[in-house]
Amino acid sequence: MLAYLLRRLGVAVLVALTVSLITFSMIYLSGDPAVALAGESATEEDIESIRRYYGYDRPILVQYLDWLGRALTGDFGQSHYLKAPVAEVIFERLPTTMLLGACALTFALVLSIPLGVLAAIRPNSLIDRLALTIAVIGQAMPSFWFALTMVLWFGITWRLLPITGSDSWANFVMPSIALGYYVTPAVMRLTRAGMLDVLATDYIRTARAKGLRPHTVLFKHALRNAIIPVVSLAAVQFGFMLGGSIVIETIFAINGLGYLAWESIQRADLPMMQAIVLVLSVFYILLTFLADMLNAWLDPRLRTA
Amino acid sequence: MAEQVLEVEGLSVDIPVTGGMLHPVQEVSLTVARGETLAIVGESGCGKSLTSLSLMGLLPSRAERRARRLSLLGEELAGKSERAMSDIRGNRMSMIFQEPMTSLNPAYTIGDQLAEPLERHTRLSRREVRERAVEMLERVGITAAASRLGQYPHQLSGGLRQRVMIAMALICNPDLLIADEPTTALDVTIQAQILHLMAELQREFHAGMILITHDLGVVARVADRVAVMYAGQIVETGTAAQIYGAPSHPYTRGLLSCIPIPGRSRPGEHLGAIPGVVPSLIGRMEGCHFADRCALVEPRCRKGDIALRDGSGSGHRYRCVLDPETPATQEAPA
Ligand SMILES: Nc1ncnc2c1ncn2[C@@H]1O[C@H](COP(=O)(O)OP(=O)(O)O)[C@@H](O)[C@H]1O
Ligand SMILES: [Mg+2]
Numbered sequence: 001m002l003a004y005l006l007r008r009l010g011v012a013v014l015v016a017l018t019v020s021l022i023t024f025s026m027i028y029l030s031g032d033p034a035v036a037l038a039g040e041s042a043t044e045e046d047i048e049s050i051r052r053y054y055g056y057d058r059p060i061l062v063q064y065l066d067w068l069g070r071a072l073t074g075d076f077g078q079s080h081y082l083k084a085p086v087a088e089v090i091f092e093r094l095p096t097t098m099l100l101g102a103c104a105l106t107f108a109l110v111l112s113i114p115l116g117v118l119a120a121i122r123p124n125s126l127i128d129r130l131a132l133t134i135a136v137i138g139q140a141m142p143s144f145w146f147a148l149t150m151v152l153w154f155g156i157t158w159r160l161l162p163i164t165g166s167d168s169w170a171n172f173v174m175p176s177i178a179l180g181y182y183v184t185p186a187v188m189r190l191t192r193a194g195m196l197d198v199l200a201t202d203y204i205r206t207a208r209a210k211g212l213r214p215h216t217v218l219f220k221h222a223l224r225n226a227i228i229p230v231v232s233l234a235a236v237q238f239g240f241m242l243g244g245s246i247v248i249e250t251i252f253a254i255n256g257l258g259y260l261a262w263e264s265i266q267r268a269d270l271p272m273m274q275a276i277v278l279v280l281s282v283f284y285i286l287l288t289f290l291a292d293m294l295n296a297w298l299d300p301r302l303r304t305a
Numbered sequence: 306m307a308e309q310v311l312e313v314e315g316l317s318v319d320i321p322v323t324g325g326m327l328h329p330v331q332e333v334s335l336t337v338a339r340g341e342t343l344a345i346v347g348e349s350g351c352g353k354s355l356t357s358l359s360l361m362g363l364l365p366s367r368a369e370r371r372a373r374r375l376s377l378l379g380e381e382l383a384g385k386s387e388r389a390m391s392d393i394r395g396n397r398m399s400m401i402f403q404e405p406m407t408s409l410n411p412a413y414t415i416g417d418q419l420a421e422p423l424e425r426h427t428r429l430s431r432r433e434v435r436e437r438a439v440e441m442l443e444r445v446g447i448t449a450a451a452s453r454l455g456q457y458p459h460q461l462s463g464g465l466r467q468r469v470m471i472a473m474a475l476i477c478n479p480d481l482l483i484a485d486e487p488t489t490a491l492d493v494t495i496q497a498q499i500l501h502l503m504a505e506l507q508r509e510f511h512a513g514m515i516l517i518t519h520d521l522g523v524v525a526r527v528a529d530r531v532a533v534m535y536a537g538q539i540v541e542t543g544t545a546a547q548i549y550g551a552p553s554h555p556y557t558r559g560l561l562s563c564i565p566i567p568g569r570s571r572p573g574e575h576l577g578a579i580p581g582v583v584p585s586l587i588g589r590m591e592g593c594h595f596a597d598r599c600a601l602v603e604p605r606c607r608k609g610d611i612a613l614r615d616g617s618g619s620g621h622r623y624r625c626v627l628d629p630e631t632p633a634t635q636e637a638p639a
Contacts, residue, residue: 201407202407202408203407203410203411205363205402205408206408206409206410206473207410207421208391208394209361209363209395209399209400209402210394210395210399210425211391211392211393211395211396211422211425211426212391212395212421212425213391216425221412221413224410224412225410225411225412298412299411299412300414300459301411301457301459304457304459
């Protein structure tokens with residue numbers, strides 16, 4: 001178990017370092033950062049002083065290590081646009097996005113796991129077809145379009161839910177559904193396939209041969225094993241959702257990280273974009289690491305290996 | 306006569322499959338008395354597993370079971386609901402499977418899985434359940450039983466896992482134990498140990514036992530009575546002595562010539578093999594099911610249903626229109 005844990009942790013750290021390197025090089029993607037900062041009418045001296053002021057004149061490696069060292073201590077520099085520390089702005093916005101992600105994931109799991117289980121218990125039944133329909137629609141329908149459709153019906157036509165803002169729980173209903181629905185098909189199909197596999201195993205036959213009640217067989221013996229791969233998938237999907245939140249938060253004007261990312265792109269606020277990308281990536285890496293741990297806990301063959 | 310634990314009459318199973326209706330079990334009748342071991346023998350694919358699963362009420366949902374009589378200690382099971390059957394399974398009637406490696410749930414400890422039948426069928430306290438679990442593990446020859454309770458299936462060898470399965474099957478003191486090829490997946494050395502253990506436990510628990518195997522050699526050591534199955538039917542049944550002493554169906558004789566018999570086969574002697582394969586069980590079959598592989602086949606073998614007829618002694622019956630050759634003419638000259 002300890003070896004497994006250390007191995008996963010090592011991988012996580014490596015991935016995080018790679019991501020940080022990529023994030024760092026974002027500054028140079030759009031050309032000389034000093035020129036971009038200085039603006040159209042700047043003189044050669046202006047640019048040179050900006051370059052020195054921000055340290056862009058130092059060797060790249062030194063810049064990277066310096067940047068990384070600061071990032072590790074939570075210092076992402078100043079926002080070019082908001083004139084405030086990047087870290088402050090980000091940690092103000094982060095909880096909203098996490099809340100949205102958690103609500104969306106909960107919605108997705110609550111919808112997809114029971115549907116997947118039901119579909120597996122009765123393959124080719126009405127409920128199986130319904131689940132398949134939901135999955136196909138979910139995959140075919142872009143989430144922004146789904147979000148706008150919901151806004152049109154529930155927000156404008158029937159006036160049931162607020163369209164913009166992030167002040168009350170009601171603001172989170174439509175965004176959570178729009179974001180969560182997007183990951184439902186994958187989770188549902190994996191649950192269904194996993195349950196079908198597990199229900200055909202010898203140990204399920206053993207459980208039934210012991211006279212165990214159907215719900216014990218289904219939940220204790222079958223779902224417990226079928227859910228293991230779903231945990232990893234859910235972590236990956238949560239990562240996709242963080243990406244998707246840029247679109248959804250912008251549509252619903254939710255004051256989270258996604259909306260901030262959209263704003264920062266428009267404002268060419270490089271330090272802010274860098275920090276958002278890095279924070280979301282590290283969060284995603286942490287999440288997959290957690291999923292690995294959860295997997296190990298769920299699967300004794302990993303735990304005791 | 307000993308009390309009959311299981312009485313089965315006219316048991317049939319039909320499964321709709323692509324290409325028609327499969328008849329893997331056809332009009333099977335058998336009885337098992339308390340303390341008795343009935344061996345069901347036959348090549349793989351002849352319907353042994355489906356016979357045992359149908360007794361347990363564990364057939365796949367699309368399969369249909371019919372039986373004129375299917376009673377456990379006089380209690381009719383045929384019309385029972387799934388719920389009522391689950392009260393009986395693992396409690397009064399339990400089963401051991403062929404695959405010890407995959408028959409235990411990888412996610413739960415041995416102790417947890419061993420406790421389940423007790424928790425489901427008895428009102429024992431947690432402590433009593435644990436004590437009983439340890440006692441059963443010791444009984445099936447597992448050392449350091451108490452510490453095994455916390456182990457997971459993957460930490461145990463196949464032989465140990467099968468011992469756990471046996472302990473689990475016997476933990477509620479069943480009247481009937483069905484073992485479907487319990488040793489087939491194990492190493493030869495372990496096979497003998499497990500078989501020996503089962504025979505011993507069956508005497509101790511005074512249960513009736515159905516031992517399913519494709520290996521007549523296994524049967525010789527433990528069975529009181531034998532039912533030979535071929536293509537969904539019982540083709541010969543009798544005491545072990547009758548089956549070995551006066552095998553009357555050509556298929557039984559074929560099976561017997563495939564195994565070395567201590568004292569009868571000579572080292573290096575050629576063991577027979579039955580040419581051909583088990584016929585498809587889809588659709589109705591006319592005449593003797595073995596006709597296509599039988600060296601003695603005659604035109605009348607292919608007409609009508611062949612009924613079981615009385616053989617060499619009481620209880621010995623076989624499904625063949627021909628008169629059996631005397632054992633002497635079958636044996637290779639000494
Ligand atoms: N679930 C099932 N669905 C369809 N056919 C099956 C099923 N289980 C077994 N069979 C078929 O029924 C026949 C008898 O199978 P089985 O009882 O497992 O034989 P045995 O245990 O004697 O090897 C075989 O032809 C097998 O392919
Ligand atoms: Mg079988």
